[in-house]
Amino acid sequence: MRIRYTALLAAGAIVCLQSIPAQAGAIDRACRKSDRPASSSLCSCIQQVAEVSLSRSEQKRVAKWFDDPHQAQVVRMSDKRNDERLWERYKIFGERARQFCG
DSSP, rough: HHHHHHHHHHHHHHHHHHSSSSOOOOOHHHHHHHHOOOOHHHHHHHHHHHHHOOOOOHHHHHGGGGOOOOHHHHHOOOOOOOHHHHHHHHHHHHHHHHHOOO
């Protein structure tokens, strides 16, 4: 029940964000610069999900993983509580991005 409620809130927030003029955030910029092919609309969608899933500082940190994916692995394997929290939030962000952005 709680997961459904959270997903509903995230979906509502994304709809609200879509009505706001887009400013490229850290995730959007990193996605567009990535050597992996992604459309600007996909990158924009992922950024919108990031806005409701991650803090600004988390977005900046995650954006760096586009250039250096090994850093994501470092966080994933870390025993630091802050890294564990970031990894959990990142997994939720990734699932939401898959759901809403395709």
